[in-house]
Amino acid sequence: MKKLIIFALAAAVIIPGYSQDKQQPQQQSAAPEKKIEKSESAIVDTKSYNEIVLEDFEASQYAKKNIDFLVSRNQQGDLSIREEFPAQNGRSKKYLGVKFFGRKGDTLKIYPAKDLIINDYCREIAVWVYGKKFSGELSMMIQDAGGDNHRLILGKLDFLGWRKLVIRLGSEVRQEDDLLSQKKFIKILHFQYRPGNQTQQPIWHYFYLDDITAMVREKYTDRQSDDW
Numbered sequence: 001m002k003k004l005i006i007f008a009l010a011a012a013v014i015i016p017g018y019s020q021d022k023q024q025p026q027q028q029s030a031a032p033e034k035k036i037e038k039s040e041s042a043i044v045d046t047k048s049y050n051e052i053v054l055e056d057f058e059a060s061q062y063a064k065k066n067i068d069f070l071v072s073r074n075q076q077g078d079l080s081i082r083e084e085f086p087a088q089n090g091r092s093k094k095y096l097g098v099k100f101f102g103r104k105g106d107t108l109k110i111y112p113a114k115d116l117i118i119n120d121y122c123r124e125i126a127v128w129v130y131g132k133k134f135s136g137e138l139s140m141m142i143q144d145a146g147g148d149n150h151r152l153i154l155g156k157l158d159f160l161g162w163r164k165l166v167i168r169l170g171s172e173v174r175q176e177d178d179l180l181s182q183k184k185f186i187k188i189l190h191f192q193y194r195p196g197n198q199t200q201q202p203i204w205h206y207f208y209l210d211d212i213t214a215m216v217r218e219k220y221t222d223r224q225s226d227d228w
Contacts, residue, residue, distance in 0.1 A: 048217060049123055049215045049216060049217045050215070050216065050217070051213050051214070051215055051216075052118075052120075052213060052214055052216055053211055053212070053213050054116045054118070054125075054188065054212045054213060054214055055112060055113075055114070055116055055211070055212040056091075056092065056094075056210075056211050056212075057081060057092075057094050057095050057096050057209070057210065057211075058092075058093060058094050060081075060112075060113040060114055061081070061113055062079040062080070062081060062096055062113050063079060064077070064078060064079065066079055066110060066111045066112075066113060067079060067108060067109060067110055067111070068108075068109040068111070069102075069106065069107070069108060069109070070106065070107035070108075070109065071105065071106050071107065074101070074102075074202055075100070075101055075102050075106055075108075075202065076100070076101035077098070077099060077100040077101065077102075077108055078098075078099050079096060079097065079098055079110070080096075080097040081094050081095070081096060081097070082094065082095055082096070082097045082208065083095075086210060087128035087130070087162045087164075087210035087211060088162055089128060089164075089210070089211055091211075092128075092210050092211060095128075095130075095208055095209060095210040096208065096209040096210070097206075097208050098110065098193070098206070098207050098208065098209065099204060099205065099206050100193060100195070100204070100205045101202050101203070101204050101205075102195045102202045102203075102205065103195050103197050103198070103199055103200075103201070103202040103203065104194075104195055104196055104197055104198050106194070106195055106202070107192055107193070107194050108192065108193040108194075109190045109191070109192055110190055110191040110192075110193070110209075111189075111190045112188060112190070115187065116187060116188035116212065117185050117186075117187050118185060118186045118187070118188075118214050118216060119183065119185045120216035120217060120218055120219060121175050121176075121216060121217050121218070121219045121220075122169055122175060122186060122214050122215065122216050123168065123169065123215045123216070123217070124166050124167060124168045124169060124214070124215045125140070125142075125152070125166070125167055125169070125188070125212070125213070125214050125215075126164055126165065126166040126167075126211075126212070126213050126214070126215075127140075127154065127164075127165055127191075127209060127210070127211070127212045127213075128162055128163070128164050128165075128209065128210035128211050129154070129157060129162070129163055129164075129165050129207060129208070129209060129210075130161060130162050130163075130207060130208035130209075130210075131157035131158065131159040131160060131161065131163065131207055132157070132160060132205075132206050132207060133157075133158055133159065133160050134157055134158065134195070134196070134197075134205045134206070134207065135156060135157075135158050135195075135196030135197065136156065136157050136193050136194055136195045136196050136197075136205055136207075137153065137155070137156050137157070137193070137194045137196065138153075138154045138155065138156075138157055138165070138191065138192070138193055138207070139151050139152060139153045139154055139191070139192045139194075140152050140154065140167070140188055140189075140190070140191050140192070141188075141189040141190050141191075141192060142173070142186055142187060142188050142189060143186065143187045143189055144173045144174040144175065144186050145174045145175050145176065145177070145184030145185065145186060146174040146184075148174065149189065150172065150173055151192070152167045152169075153167070154166075154167055156196070157193075157207050158196075162210070169186075173186065175219070176219065176220075177219065188212070191209070193205070193207070
């Protein structure tokens with residue numbers, strides 16, 4: 001009789017807990033799904049980008065008239081189209097050679113032989129550069145759709161060999177058209193090279209430029225007519 005009473009008490013404790021464990025998964029699965037509202041910030045840009053070539057140096061002619069010095073004392077420079085050892089991009093045969101006699105504080109400007117204009121929306125601009133381990137800095141000056149100029153730094157040329165330098169355009173660079181009837185564009189005005197050597201006397205710097213490209217997509221257009 002005593003054993004029977006102990007068994008009954010143990011069953012009274014175990015069985016409710018067991019039944020509660022069995023019901024718990026049902027309560028979890030029965031919970032209502034959380035509905036996620038689609039907001040503007042969740043909309044993903046599905047337009048695809050493609051690469052366009054702005055300058056490949058295959059037919060353009062460059063000479064001393066395409067360079068300028070910000071400080072002219074003791075500075076020298078020259079440009080030349082070359083054909084030996086072009087960038088390894090699978091399509092290049094010619095490229096631009098640049099040499100500049102200067103030191104830190106000087107600036108060399110390289111002006112394109114033709115207008116480098118981007119009509120579509122641009123995500124990034126790239127240029128192939130052959131560095132020779134000089135500590136100089138290469139940048140480009142562009143004009144945005146609002147007429148403002150921006151200097152975009154591509155990087156230092158303290159490496160040896162060909163390298164593709166890429167700069168992504170930020171929101172400060174205006175690109176969209178103000179009105180549908182007034183198409184806007186961005187334009188590469190020139191490239192700048194600033195030597196990094198701090199020697200008292202200037203030295204010769206050498207580097208080489210190949211394909212200038214841009215990743216672009218079509219601009220968004222307003223297809224909704226307000227004539228109603």
